[in-house]
Each structure stands twice: as C-alpha cells, then as structure tokens.
Amino acid sequence: MKLFCLSAFFLWMIMSSLPYANGQRFQKTQTGISANIGEIDVTLEVYSPSIIRVIKMPKGKVLKRNSLSVIQVPEVNPKFKVSNTKHSVFLQTDSLIVEIGLKLGNLTFYKIGSKQKVFEELPGSTILKDCTGADKGDFSISQGFSLKPEECIYGLGQQQNGNLNQRGKTIWLAQGNTKVAIPFFQSTAGYGIFWDNYSPTQFKDSARNTSFTSQVAKGIDYYFMKGNSTDDIVADMRFLTGSAPLLPLWVYGYNQSKERYKTQFELMDVVKQYRKLKVPLDGIIQDWQYWGDNVHWNAMAFDSLTYPRPKRMVDSVHALNAHLFVVAWPGFGPSTPQYKQLEDSNMLMHFDTWPPDAGARVYDVYNPSARDIYWSYLNKGVFSLGVDAWWLDSSEPDHLNEKDTDFDEKTYLGTYRSVRNAFPLEHVGGIYKHQRKVSNDKRVVILTRSAFAGQQRYGANTWSGDVTSDWETFARQIPAGLNFSLTGIPYWNTDIGGFFAGKFTKDGGAQNPAFQELYTRWLQFGTFMPMMRSHGTDIPREIYQFGKPGDRIFNILEKYIKLRYRLLPYLYATAWQVTKNGASIMRPLQSDFAADPNVAEIGNEFLFGKSILVSPVTKPGIQKQKVYLPSGSSWIDFWSGDQLKGGVWVEKKVPLDIMPLYVKAGAILPWGPDVQYATEKRWENLRIRVYPGSDADFVLYEDENDNYDYEKGAYSEIHFHWNDQAKTLRIDNRKGNFPGMLYKRDFDIVLVDKNNCSGPDLSSIVTRKVEYVGKAINIKL
Template sequence: MKVKVSNNLLQVVDGNHYIELLTDGAKYRIYLMNDSIVRVRGTFDEQFAEEASYTLTMTAWDDKMDGMIEDRKRVEALPARYEDAGTHLLLTTKELRVIIHKSPFAIEIQDAEGRVLHEDVKERSYVKDKQGRLYHYSTLKDEDYYYGFGEKSGYLNKKHRRMRMHNVDTIGYDSEHTDPLYKHIPFYIKFNGASQTATGLFYHNSYDSAFDMGCERSGYWSKYSYFCADGGELDYFFMHGPQIKDVVRHYTDLTGKTILPTKYSLGYMGSTMYYTELEENSDQAILNFVDRCKAEGIPCDGFFMSSGYTTGDNGKRYVFNWNYKRFPDPKAFIEQMRSKGVALAPNIKPGMLLTHPHYQQFDEAGAYIQDDEGEKSVTDRYWGGQASFVDFTNPKGRELWKHHLKSSFINLGVTSIWNDNNEYEINNPDALCEFEGDKKEISALRPLLPNLMAQMAKEAIAEAAPNTRPYIVNRAGFAGIQRYAQTWAGDNNTSWHSLKFNVPVILGMGLSGVANQGCDIGGFFGPAPEPELFVRWVQNGIFQPRFSIHSCNTDNTVTEPWMYPSYTSYIRDAIQLRYRLVPYFYSLLHEASVEGSPVMRPMVYEFQADPATWEESFDFMLGRSLLVANVLDKDAATRKVYLPGGSEWFDWYTKKHYAGGQTVELDVNLSSIPMFIRSGAIIPMAPKLHNIHNERIEELHLLVEPSENTSFVLYEDDGTTNNYQNGEYLRTTISVATERNTVISFKKEGTYASSVKRLVVDLICKKIAPVQVTLQGRKLPMFLDRAEWESNGEGWYYDLEQKTTKIKLANSDADMDIAVNFDVRDLISI
C-alpha cells in the first residue's frame, strides 16, 4: 500500500442533494445539511461504503440502521449548487461559504462576512498512509482554544495536547494526565478569541483515533492540528456557532439530545463495593445503610449495587446470577428498598467468563464476538479470567441479553440498570462483529458496543415494564451515548488531585453533548479519603447531575456519609442543599433533553466574550444562573473567584452585590461552598425535600434576580413514566420584565397537574424596597413582621438584611402575573 494524498480536484459530479468530488487521492461528498452544518465525507476506496450509522440522529440519506435508531430524524439537505470560480468552487448557505480549492485540493469554510472558520492545510489536507491510517490536517491559529473531546483528563482547553480516542478500563487514573479514559467521543469545539467565533468538528468514525492539537510542529507548514483514524472514512461534520452553545446544540442535533432521566436519579445514590462483598446478608447491610441515612437526616433515593451480588461459589462474577447467600430473596429485597423510597441499580457487565452458567447458551447462539475467521467465540482477559463478549451488533446477542435482563432484574421490579466494565478491550483487532449480517472487525465498532448495550437496557425495560421511564448508567461509550444513559468518569483515584481535575473532565463531557454525568464522590480507588477531602468532594459532588459516593477502598474501609461523625453535619448540609436544588436540576435536564445544553457549564460557555473565562477549568456555572466555586485545595483559608463581566453577581448566602469583571477573595472554612447568583437568575427550589420517590413538592421557592429581562422554563412531570411524551408535563415559562418596576409572569403549557400548592418568591432588591406587590392586579398584604408573614398564606415581607422581598401566594393552574412596584413613597409630603 502506498501513501495517498488528495492534491488535485479532477472531476465534479452532481449528486442527490450533494456534490461528489473526485481527486487524485480520494473522492468526497459535500452535503449542506442546513445553514449551519456541512458534512464532508471522504473515502480512499473505489466506492463509498453503505451508509450504516448507529450514531447519527439526523440524516439526509437512506441508512442501513434507520430501523434501529428510534429518534432518527430525516432532513432534506440544502441544494448543493456551486459556482465555479476558476481556482475554486463555491457553495453557500445563509451562514457559510464553502470554498473548495482545486489545486492544491483543500476545503475552506468562511462565515457570511468572509471570516475564515476552518481551513485545511493545503498539500496535506487528506492523507492515507501505508498502514491505512487516515489523516485530516487543519490550520491552527495562536488565538484558537479547543474544548470538548469527550472524557479527557487535564485542563479544559486542550490546545497543545495530543489525545488518543480508545475505550480503556483505567482504574485509579490520574485525572490530569491519564489518556485515554473510558469514553471515545471524536468531537471538539474550536473557539477563536480574536473573532469571537466558535465552530465544531465531529468525526463520524469509530476506529481508534488521535487528535494532535498543535503538539506537532514543522517549519515547512503553517501551524496545524490533525485527526488520525486507524481506518474507515474521513467523514466529518462541520458546525458553525458563532456561540459555543450553538455548536453544542448542532452537535446534539446530529448525535441526539440527553435522555430525560427519572427524577429520582437526581437524588443521592448510595454505593460501595464493600457491602456486596460480605460473606452473607449483603441485602441487610444495604437496608441498614438506607435506614442509617434516614436516621442521620441524609436524603437517599437510590443504591448502585456492585457486582459482588453475582458471585458464584468459586468467587467469580457471573452477570445475571444472584448470590443467594448474600441476597436470599432478591424480589423481596428489591420491594423493601422500594418501600423505603430507594431504587436499586444492579451492576451488569457484558463479558461472560468461560465458566459462566449461561456461557454455552450464548456461545451456541453465536451471540458473542467471533474470532477473525468467524468460526468461534473470541476470548480475552477480563475480570476473573478468560471471557467472551456479547455482540450487540448481532440480533441474537441483543435478544438473549434482553431476555436475561428481564428475567433476572426487570421482572423483579428493577428498572435502573448500571452498565459497567463495557470498554470491550478485545486485543485482536480483527475479531468479528456481526454488524447486522455484514460482519465487521471489532476495531471499527468497539466504542459503539457500550452505546448498544445501553440501548438494549432501554428496550428491555420498554418491553417488560411498559411506560416505566428507564434509568441507565454507562461507564463506556461513543458519541450519542447521551441518548440512552447517564455516565460517570469511572474508577477515579482517591486524592485532592482527582477532586480538582475531575471537574474539567465533567465540563468537557458537557461540551461534548453528555449533559448527565459525574464522577465517584470521595474517590473510588485508594485509601479512605481524609475528612477534609471527603467534605470538599461531597460539596463539589452535589452539583454533578450524577451524585454518588462510591468506593473500593484499598485499606479495608468503606466510604459512607457518616464515616467521620464529627464531620457528618457538613456532609448532611451539602446533600440537603442538593435536594433543595432538585427542581432547578430537573428543569436543566429537561433543557438538555430539548436543546442539548450542559447542566454543569464551563465559564466560557456562558461568557465567551470575557477572555478571563477562556482558560477557566474549575469554576463553573450550574445552568445559566448559578456560579459555583468549590474549595478544591487542602487547608484553604481563602478562595479567589473571578466574576465574569457582562453580569452582576450576588453572594448566595448574604446577597451581597458584586460588579462583574473582577476577582474577589473570600474567607472560607470547612462549611464553605462559595456560590454566586447571576443577574437575571431564576432558580426554583424545594426547601423541605428529603425523598424524591415518596414526597411531593408542595411548596416551591423561586429565587429571582430582576435587574434584567430574563426567563426560565420550570419543568414538571411525574418523574417516573413516559406520559410526558403524550403531553402530561407542565412547562411553566417564568419571565421577568423589568424597567422601573418588575413584572414576574407565569405562562403554563401541558396537562400535568402540579403538586405545588404554594409559591414563595425571593426577589433580590439591589437598591430599594417595593412599595406595593400585586397578583393579577390585586394588592397582596404587606407585613412588617416576618413571623406574621410566615403565619399567613399570602402576602409579602421585605428582608432588610438580605435586601430581598419575600412574596407568598397560592399556586394556580392558570397563567398569572406578579407586579412589584418600586415607586418611592414620599412620606414627608403626605
């Protein structure tokens, strides 16, 4: 095989809503998906392979997997009309100018004003080397910043990084340096600080690959980055912002929005390997844990059950197997947990040891990944010995897997599934997957298998427990995993370093379309966390969409919320704060399911016009409204926080006002969780919530900062069924219009009957107290005494210390307006 390079454009052929370009190295198809998204599909083979994507949710062509992807949307690409300008071809949309240089062949994309957004490196744009690896070289500017890349260690900005895309079981990893980790998401956002423009590139290629974002340098070329894949096609989608949030929205249009999870998944999910490794009565240890949580005043809504429950008599772990010494009556145990308001999520692994009781059943059905001759099931190293791996590209593998999911778990009442150890580390790259009858090497499909595993859990629950909303958690995955599962950042090391650098790992995942994720709080692998580290980790973990304290401590200990009794109050306070924020979290996850927006957002996502945010890796926004600056360093007495320009800021606790564009330094102690409210914030809260399963939110608090016109969608549904898909939801658009006075409007859509009976609005009043508050034009009573206000069902009270107006009223099914009048009362002339 010789090196192939596309140097010259030889021929242009009009296709069906695309143009095909024949070069001296490869052929390409250009699709204008819409005004913002361009697809460039290139192959060095004689013909393009059949379109066959498990990943895309938006296509403009027939695809082999159309019947498998339930939320796939077929669009009609824009007409690919081009102008031949002699040296180049020009295609245009309302936003973009796609320039195809003829010789040397290269693609350049500009915005409508002619600013260069993407530019191939001429003379080496697209290359296939002697080993069959594919390269795409792009120019790099000094003012470029690079974000995303899925689950990657280190600081948020990945410029001058070289990163490998490959799923690996990286137990005890270094969250600053280890690469790769568990997820393989070949997508990034480029933000150019000079033009204030964000763009995205998604490489639709599931072979092992690498990104070099300016590490490599040659004086013969302009500065460049490159993508290199071990095989397949150079098939990429270019997305135009100009805002980072626009790019994330476009990317999730292509690969899917985050699945709306069960509401209880926002609760504290207990976990530890310790209990399921006890010699007997593990069920009672878990029930005792749940009772202890309640006794300590620590809310809990779920328990991730580690794989010790599957252990056979020989000590090996066998998926779908219950150890009856540890769990004598699984169905009764599951029902006991449910009665206590706690969902059980059992750990499930796709590798089946050769001694597994069901091994022969799967083997005889041909349901495992096969050797490179396609003659027998391939085996490889796994936890406990040699194992074969279920092939989810094979209908037989899928059906058998779903059958056992139902019989072992779902029929017993389990609808929360924890998919673990699913990186598919099969060392023979030529081992064969069924690929829906067409046979394909594992090297082409490896990261897609965990996505399909999650899809099968979703399908099994839909088949066995109709209308039950699934809750699925995955460790490994590819682009699009957000459609099926919540994820977490695997087996992190117990250290201050992990606490700190797990934050940008999570933020990068959010920018890569995966809004619902987190990490093991307290650290998974290592000795028990010291008390201060544990407190700080919980204080950070409460803001992660997945909040679970999980451990496999190496010093014979177990990480539990009360492990240090003199510190338990800090843990309790933090978790109770998490539960207060559940209505805000749930609304943000609904937003993610519609728009693709992250829940935990890097500062640059909300403030890309402020250069001070471009490199910020550790402070983040929770939604649009709340800045969180956790204490992440040992023995800290102060914490510096940069408050971005373009907004005003208010201390969460005191409501003290700060102008944006400055760094403030706060005194901190062990109880400190530095948080700032952004101007225009609307934050719904549930002040007395302790269990999401068994309690209904009857009093809702709304924290409102009214210095700018803003809105927020409060989302409600039953939290456990799929009825929301049939209109049984309530979307309340809360809008604030402010000039001299303030009007808070509530407009409702949907048929769900809210459980909320009372609303309490906490309105920040920066300069002056109101003179009057009205509801639908009717004056609400004003109280000078807080106790009197608290004892009444309706009215308002001004808190002079916090400078907030507290407004209480009955909730209504109808739209309504609250008007707050800030006219100055002239007491002297009266």
C-alpha cells in the first residue's frame, strides 16, 4: 500500500536532489498552472477571478472524473498572471493570489487588497493513500487547512448540534434522516472551501488544523472561493453548481400534511374544511401507502379501494384552488413491476431499506437508464393525473441493518461507498430533468428529506427530517437551517410541531396544552421559513384539531397563517432575488451585519430576506425573550411600531400570540391582500409599507405565477426607492412585461410609526394613495 504524504522529512529527501524553481517544475496551462512537487502533481484552474479549483494527484496520474455537483467549467484563457521565486510559484487573478510552495507543495491563498490569507496546514496535511478491496485503484484522501482562532465557520449541510459556528467540531459527513452532509464551509474571514467528494467524509476542526478526510476519491479536488460577504460565497457556490429556479407562487403559501391521509375522501375533506373555515391553504400532501401493502411499496399507482378515483381526487383539489403533493420513495417492494424491471436490468441495490422486513430495494440512482425507468412509472401512474408536486421521502436513502460490505456494491458510477452522499442529488435531479422534458407549464416542486451540493438547481426544498417534538429539538432547527442555507441551497423547512409527537398523545394530543404551546411556537417560526408546512405523526396537525374559530390556539394559528399570505409579495420578490442574483431567504445576522462583532455566533435569530429580523421563541412558559438588534441599523418593532437603536439587547414580552419580529429601519414591505389561496386576488391594490430611518430599496417582482416563461423574460420588476432625508418615495418605470400583467394599479403608501401600521392588520392610515401605470413617479410623504 503506497502512502503519498507531504511530510516535511519525506519531501526534504526528494527536494535535496532537485533544483529549485525552473521551467521543469511548473508550467502555465490554458486554465491555470500545474506543478510537480516530488511525488505529487498540483493543478490550479481558474473558474473565475474569485474561484480557484485545486487538484492533487500522485505524480504522473490524471484526475478522471466529471463532477456531479459542479456544472461550471474553467475559463479558457482567463486573465491571470504567473510568476515565481526560488521557492514558490504564484497564480494571480484580479481577486486572488495563490502560492504553491515548491519545496513542500503547500498552497497559500491571498485576498488582493487584504492582509488575510489562508494556508494549507503543514506538515503531513495532504494525503493520497491507495484504497484496497472494492475501491482498489482509488484513494483515501485528506487535506488540512490552518484557520485563525477568531474565524467562525458555517455550512457543512444540516447538522443537529445546535450551533451556528462549527469551529471545534468533528462531524461525520454521511447522509441520514435529520442530517444532511455537504462538505463545504465558509468563513467569516471571507472565503469558502468546497471539498468535491461524495464518499463519507470526516470534517474536523481543532486547534491544530481544519481538515476533510474522505474514504474514497479519484484524487484531491476542491474549490477555494474568495468573497467579501456570505452572499458572495453563496453566489460563488451557485455559479459553480447551478442557480435555484423560481418556485410557483402557490408553494410559498401554507401547506398541510400528516402521516398519513388514508383515503382520497379523508384528504379531500381536509381541503374542504380549510375552505369552509376560510383559513388560507395552497398545498395538501399525500404521504405513503396510497399504493396499498408493503410488498407493493412505492408502486406509483393508487390502491383501488382507498383511492378509487385518483384523477377525480386531483381535479377536485384543483377545483378548490389547492395543489397536491404525492410521495415517492427510492425503494420498491418486491411485488411491484418497477422492482422486477430494475432487478432484471441489474439496477437495484441490494441492501435493506424501508420498510423493515418487506424486501424493498432502492434503485441505482446513478444510472441514467434506471432514472428513465423510475420516471416512466412515476409519470404514467401519478404525474399524468395532474399532480402538482413531489414529496421525495427517504432520499438519503434509509439504510437498515447497515454493514460495511453494503458499500462495496457496485453502482453505475463505482462503489456505493464512493458516491454515497450524492444519492439525493441524483435522485432529485432525475425527476426534475424528466418533468422539465414533459412540460414547461408547471414548475417543478420537490420536497425532499436530503440534499447534496448543487441540488438547488432542481427545484428542491429540503426538510429537516423526522425530528422529535420537543423544545430542545425545535431550538436546534434554527441554526441547522441557517447553516444549510449558507451552503448555497436556499429552500429548507421543518415539520411544524416536530414529527414524533407520541409523548403528547396520552394527554389529549392536539388538545394537550403542552403540545399546543410547542406547536404554536413552531408554527410561528414556520411562518418565516422558505416553505411553511405542517406535518407529523401521532397527532393530526390541521388547524381545526386545535379548536374552533374564537378559541385562543385556533386564532393564533390562523393569525400567523394569514400573516404568511400578507408577506407573499415580499417573499416572492425575495425568491426572485434568490434566482436572479444568488441571494438567500433565511439569513444569519452575519450576512448583513458582519461589522458587528456580536452577531457571528448568534444562531437563534435570523433575517427573513433582507428586512425582517425573526426571533423564534424556543422555550416553554417564558414571558419575555431577549433579542439582539444588530448595530449598523435601527429597528422597528413589528408589533408596536417603536423604533429602537441597534447594537443592543432588548427584552420583548412574548405572550403566546407574539413572536419577536423587527423590521430594519429603511425597509419597504409590500403587503398582500387577505386571501384564501395565493392567487385568489391580483395585486392591483397593494399596500406599500415604508419603515423610515434610513434610505431603502425594494424591487417588486411579478410573473404568471407558474410555468417557466420567466426564463424567457416574461416577468416585470418595479423598483421602489425611499429617500429618508427628503421623505420621498420614488417608484421607477416598470421593467418588462408578461401575459396578463397589470398595466394599471393602485398603491396605498403607508409611512410606519408607533401610531400607524403596527402588526399584521390593515387598520392604519394610508399616507398617500397613488395610481401607477408603469411610469416613474415621486411621492412626498
């Protein structure tokens, strides 16, 4: 077994017989430079002025792989300079300088215009070790980096450790229920590192170094990204791995589910109840076993007894102006036609998966022919009925009775061990690509339990898995979602109320006061997640399970669901910035207030878009909650209208109907109409809330609400600018157009203060009412 380790002693022996830098040791290439350092070849490729790819291979070997995550290619003949000294060679772009040490092969990254630099740790931090057994011919790999003690780091997917800052953590990056493994982190020092590997990987941060160590690889392959903010790094990840498509307007509304609706009549009754109660609803979710028994698991066909008229069910949901999600799994029961066809084609993976003892097997998601077969059944049995969205459960996937030899199994791309973490990426991607080929009239919407780098390009919204219904678990979801967002994947949510709620059933279930408090606080948080979705087992979660109109809990739940709909114009515009400019919906305070030294490790608050600070209540029975308001802005209490200075902790009274919300001074919020579903009313009479205290900008985005015509330019943007000193709101010329666009509309302008327009209702004084026909106007307030 060979071990290529860049230890100082090993390389001293090699280098003592070699001359220092000369034309034989490194060379400029079309995309960067390559250098030989003893037994290691190092290649740098320029992907943009701020992104450098690093490849390390044993001497004379070439990396042969097409990344599953990275879809960008390096620039051809990019603008960069190469220079050298006796001991180093340098690659310089407009943003970065990368130094390769010609003695030890270590890399150093320098940010132009800054004293900051990032080192690969030495000695012994680069390891390429021959694999044995089923992975023979590949390598186990490791790379260490030297971080400064004051740096905070974010990312690594979705981890349930309750921390925003991942310094000092050792994390096993392997997909699992409630855990999403993405080998990427970004630092408050202004850079990110994407370790492009799909095998189980240990991330370790210690006082000595920060490292990635992966079980199987073709070689060391990672990307260094320089940025001045978390948004810059996220944008770089999207540049490399794909932009996030815009989801249809309806999916940003409220979505109801439970484990599980057992008949089409039960499912339809839920939609009817919401409409009767006039509580907004846009999505209803059909969970497992609509196909019947476990040997027919995931048959992608509706059981004739419990779902006798599935097409009529879908049409009836649509007639009530709602949309239907249907679950699909990656595994198939042994009595399904999919199982037989995939098994006959050697496209099943033979380890135990859910459900236990049913003989179900997952398909080889890495095989394009297997993905074709999967979609052919899903399309014929489900999508052709008019279903709107997918609930892709177990997408990590479930792996029961796990044995190490299970990972020796060959997939289309190599051993399962070598591609394990990319399972959800390939599974979700197959469905997205196939649906896009069938129709562009309906945007792909995928709710899924796991993710990998690049999955944002597939219309995927990841939920945090089957989490437990308790306060400690609830609190952990906030930093888990923030770190997930900071990997570059913007759409994330949780089961509102937690999945496993069995401990509350003996004391009344949804009528249990303890569960009611937990559920209410969780739903308040859910109002400000990228997707608002109630789900769980043991206790049904429909709003009418908690009481009737006029009851305290019912009224609070209704209040926040309706608040979500008031915020739809703001949220849809934020989602457009995600698609167009690589922005994020859930944002740590660090994203916008990095100059404030107090925010870097605050993981129990976040920004919803750029303007709203959210502080979920994650402890039972409390009467007040401390909230930090970042410096660099003043803040307006959403509920009272009081203006508060930043850089201070405040105490907010939190009766059960109040979750602390603060709007940044210098914000413009469009306030949507009172509706029962997202598209019930046009936005022809929008209320525009102006929160004074600083200048503000906002771009109102509109399109046809579904389909992909926006990709062809069928959308409009209206730019609002608030000049705080002049107390003037400017509405610019409308840009763009689309079929059915409003050419004439009213804007009710409201200047917010403590006496006007606090809270979610519209009982406020309109400061100015203006008619807008697409031409620029200035409004003095």
